[in-house]
Amino acid sequence: MAKKLNLENYPDYLESWWIEKACNYFKKDSLEQILPQLQSAVQELSDLFTLGRTDPIRNYSKNERLLVGYGIFFFPQMYARTQFPISEILKFRQWNPTSNDTLKILDLGSGLGASGQSAAIELRNNFVNRPILVHSVDQSSLSLQWSEEMRFDLRNQLKNITFQHHVADYTRYKKLQSIADNIFDLIIFSYSINEVIEFEDTENIYNWLLDLSKQLSPNGLLCIIEPALCLTSERLEKLRNHISEKKEFFIWGPCLHSEKCPLLNEQKFWCQEVKSWNPPKSMELVNRKLWRSIRELKFSFLIIGKNSPKQLPNNTEKMFRLISPVSKMKGKYLMTGCAADGQKHVYDLQTRHLDRRNKNLIEEIERGDIIKLKKAKTLGDKYTHRIENIEDLEIIFDPKK
Numbered sequence: 230m231a232k233k234l235n236l237e238n239y240p241d242y243l244e245s246w247w248i249e250k251a252c253n254y255f256k257k258d259s260l261e262q263i264l265p266q267l268q269s270a271v272q273e274l275s276d277l278f279t280l281g282r283t284d285p286i287r288n289y290s291k292n293e294r295l296l297v298g299y300g301i302f303f304f305p306q307m308y309a310r311t312q313f314p315i316s317e318i319l320k321f322r323q324w325n326p327t328s329n330d331t332l333k334i335l336d337l338g339s340g341l342g343a344s345g346q347s348a349a350i351e352l353r354n355n356f357v358n359r360p361i362l363v364h365s366v367d368q369s370s371l372s373l374q375w376s377e378e379m380r381f382d383l384r385n386q387l388k389n390i391t392f393q394h395h396v397a398d399y400t401r402y403k404k405l406q407s408i409a410d411n412i413f414d415l416i417i418f419s420y421s422i423n424e425v426i427e428f429e430d431t432e433n434i435y436n437w438l439l440d441l442s443k444q445l446s447p448n449g450l451l452c453i454i455e456p457a458l459c460l461t462s463e464r465l466e467k468l469r470n471h472i473s474e475k476k477e478f479f480i481w482g483p484c485l486h487s488e489k490c491p492l493l494n495e496q497k498f499w500c501q502e503v504k505s506w507n508p509p510k511s512m513e514l515v516n517r518k519l520w521r522s523i524r525e526l527k528f529s530f531l532i533i534g535k536n537s538p539k540q541l542p543n544n545t546e547k548m549f550r551l552i553s554p555v556s557k558m559k560g561k562y563l564m565t566g567c568a569a570d571g572q573k574h575v576y577d578l579q580t581r582h583l584d585r586r587n588k589n590l591i592e593e594i595e596r597g598d599i600i601k602l603k604k605a606k607t608l609g610d611k612y613t614h615r616i617e618n619i620e621d622l623e624i625i626f627d628p629k630k
C-alpha cells in the first residue's frame with residue numbers, strides 16, 4: 230500500500246500558475262516587467278511577518294497586491310515546508326490514518342492553500358487510490374476565492390483530491406463544527422496559529438485544542454507548523470510541555486520522547502528545523518534585490534495525536550534528532566541531539582579516519598534528521614559522547630531520501 234515518498238520541493242505547475250496570476254494582476258507580459266512591484270510587496274510582507282505582528286497582519290489577506298507577492302515568494306516555501314513533517318509521520322512514524330476510504334484534512338488558517346494542498350499531495354503519493362478531501366478554513370474570503378480558482382485551474386494535477394472552502398474564524402469552534410461537520414484524519418495549522426496564540430496563555434490554547442480534537446479520528450493527528458523565531462518556537466515548546474504533563478495526547482514529532490523539553494529548560498536555543506531546498510526560479514528572480522537567504526527552509530513544528538505512535542527501536546541517548554548544525558571543529562565534527570531519553574546530548578566524531586565520501590555524508594546531515602548509533606563512548610559527563618567508528622552511525626530518517 231505505502232509507496233516511497235519523493236519530496237518534490239515545489240511543482241512547476243504551481244510556479245506557472247502564480248506567474249500568470251501576478252502578470253495578469255499587474256497587466257504585464259512577464260515576471261521581469263513586474264519585479265519592482267513584487268519586490269516591494271514581498272518586502273512589506275516580510276516586515277509584517279517578522280516585525281509587526283499586530284493588527285496589520287490581519288489585513289494583508291484582503292490586499293490583492295500583497296497576496297500576489299505572497300503567492301510568488303511565500304507560497305512555495307509554505308508548500309515545501311509542509312512536506313517535511315508530513316513525510317516524517319508517514320515515513321518515520323509509519324502513520325496509518327484510518328480504515329475509512331476517504332482521507333480528510335482540515336486546514337485551519339489555510340490562506341492561499343499552500344500547506345493543505347501540499348499535505349494532500351503527500352498523502353496521495355503515499356496512499357495511492359484513496360480519495361482525499363480537504364476543508365480549507367480562513368477568515369479571508371479573498372484568499373479562499375483565489376485558492377478555489379487555483380484548484381479549479383489545476384484540477385488535472387489535483388486528481389483524486391476534493392477541496393471545500395469555508396470563510397470562518399477558526400477560533401469560533403462551535404461555528405466551525407457546523408461548517409465542517411466531519412471527523413478528520415489530519416488537522417493542520419500552518420503559520421496560522423501564531424496569529425491567535427500570541428494573546429492567549431498555554432492553558433487556554435491547550436483546552437481549545439482539546440475541544441478541537443473531538444473532530445479528530447481515533448488515529449488522527451494535529452499538526453502545527455510555525456515560524457522558527459525564538460518567540461514562536463518557544464511558545465510551541467511550552468504548549469508541548471503542557472501536553473506531555475496532561476497526558477491526554479501523544480507527541481508524534483519533532484520529539485522522540487515525552488519528557489520535558491530540554492531546550493526550553495535551558496532557554497539558550499530553540500527547537501527548529503533547517504532544510505536546504507531548491508527555490509523556484511521566479512522566487513530567485515524576485516529575491517535578486519532583496520538578498521534574503523532563501524536556500525534554507527526554517528520552521529518549528531509539533532504533531533500530536535490521541536493514539537501513541539509505534540514504539541521507537543531505542544529510547545536512549547543512542548537515538549537522537551539533530552538540533553544543531555553539524556559543526557566542523559579542529560579534527561572533529563560536533564553535533565547536538567535531542568535524544569529519545571529526553572535529554573540534550575553532544576556527539577563528536579573525529580575526522581582523521583574519514584574519507585571524502587564519509588565526510589560528505591556527515592556534512593549533508595541537516596537539522597531535524599534522525600540518527601541512530603550502534604555504539605558511542607561516553608566522555609566526561611554523561612551528556613557527551615564520541616562516535617568512534619563512522620559505521621556505528623546510521624541516519625534513520627532523512628525526509629529527502
Ligand SMILES: C[S@@+](CC[C@H](N)C(=O)[O-])C[C@H]1O[C@@H](n2cnc3c(N)ncnc32)[C@H](O)[C@@H]1O
Nearest residue numbers: 307338339340343344367368398399419421424
Ligand atoms: C501566514 S498565513 C498562512 C497561510 C497558509 N496556512 C499557508 O499554507 O500558506 C495565515 C493565515 O491565517 C489566517 N487566519 C489567522 N487567524 C485566523 C482565524 N482566527 N480564523 C481563520 N483564519 C485565520 C489568515 O487570514 C491567513 O490567511
